[in-house]
Amino acid sequence: MKYLIDADVILEYCLNREQFVKDTEYLWSLLESQKIEGFITESGLNKIEFYFSQLTSDEKAKNLIKDLKKLVKICPVDRYILDAARKSNLKDFEAAVEIECAIKFNCDAIIVWNYLDFEGASIEIILVNPLTFEPLQTVDFNKQQKKLEYEARYSNPSYLSSFDNAKLRAYVAEAEARVKAIEMINEIKDDLAKNSVNFCFEEYPHLKNPGEPQNSQVFIDKCYDEISRCLNLVLYCILCGDPYILTDRELSIAHPKLFPALNLPTDLYVAALTFCRDSVSVSRNLSKEVLKQYRSYLDYLINSLS
Known part of the structure; x- marks a missing residue:
């Protein structure tokens, strides 16, 4: 299976922020064992290099990028990708760029932290499982919307029953x-x-x-x-x-x-x-x-x- 990985997911792991590392360890193990084929956008890779160089050094950032290229493939971002993203209905332009890259390289889904940035995507969106190492759970926006109960308008607690397990774990986190x-x-x-x-x-x-x-x-x-x-x-x-x-x-x-x-x-x-x-x-x-x-x-x- 081919997955484009949101740059923020990799960035959090590389920065070793304690509260986020465990959330990404399962994904990282899949990449290292080559059980999935990972992709990242060229702009996402540049983003990771920039932040890592600011927090460490240019040399360490270059070494990190070299190691990442062994784990994931790079999706070039050209004018056609940017133009398609610009015309997209998504509010988050960076997310739109990742979606267009994922489609161009025939990825099966995009693995993300925050599904809200990708709402309305024309490709499957997957949340990084925040609390367990179980397989990543898929978020289907159309199904999610249909499952939301109308009694939510009356602040009925049964609204919470409409969440699937992956979303609920994310909200608990x-x-x-x-x-x-x-x-x-x-x-x-x-x-x-x-x-x-x-x-x-x-x-x-x-x-x-x-x-x-x-x-x-x-x-x-x-x-x-x-x-x-x-x-x-x-x-x-x-x-x-x-x-x-x-x-x-x-x-x-x-x-x-x-x-x-x-x-x-x-x-x-x-x-x-x-x-x-x-x-x-x-x-x-x-x-x-x-x-x-x-x-x-x-x-x-x-x-x-x-």
């Missing part, structure tokens, strides 16, 4: 970081909602002119509540590690009915959600990876309303 992030954002959620709405009314001062239906504290409080509700949905997505609840509840229910009822331009909500997205940054209790998910879920809402 990230559980502590997710919980810390949720607790931190939840503490500032109400203030964040109020500040975002106040910011929007400053951007749209005519909404508070005398005679306007929005010129009341009751109405403004409803806006606070609505943005806070959106943030609750985002936090729930972080907990579950899945954005499909947004597709079902927020876009199909809130958008068609809520905004006409409030008699507000959607631009105001776009501005408010953008404010919420940009006002949260990496901190002790919010990792870079979870922040990326937080922003991506808000981007999902923003793009749907734009």
Whole structure:
């Protein structure tokens, strides 16, 4: 079997980061024993060399690349690959490049850390098994979406039953970081909602002119509540590690009915959600990876309303 390996998977192993090494040892053993045929993109290899040289030395980085070339084959990245990736619907360009390379070299699948970057891929995506050395588990996005229960919109715990084992293990591995992030954002959620709405009314001062239906504290409080509700949905997505609840509840229910009822331009909500997205940054209790998910879920809402 031929597999293209996401550069980040190899990078974590080579950097010997303790919390990630065990996750990749099984994959590494398969490569060393030649039980699978591994590939990596040329740009991915350059990325590994750059980071490794910055943390060690140029000489050690060159030796590493020499050793890697004995284990995996290199997929050249030419203008045709880049052009195809540019036209791809994937949000992550680097992931799109890897997909196009995998297709060109007839790979059976791509082995990755974070499947969210590859959502919508036209090739099979495989997660590195985070907690055991069992064979890698396949993630089929279409099947996953169909399996998600609609009761998630009501925050029903049975939503969790729709995860397959591989995804559940991945989320358990990230559980502590997710919980810390949720607790931190939840503490500032109400203030964040109020500040975002106040910011929007400053951007749209005519909404508070005398005679306007929005010129009341009751109405403004409803806006606070609505943005806070959106943030609750985002936090729930972080907990579950899945954005499909947004597709079902927020876009199909809130958008068609809520905004006409409030008699507000959607631009105001776009501005408010953008404010919420940009006002949260990496901190002790919010990792870079979870922040990326937080922003991506808000981007999902923003793009749907734009």
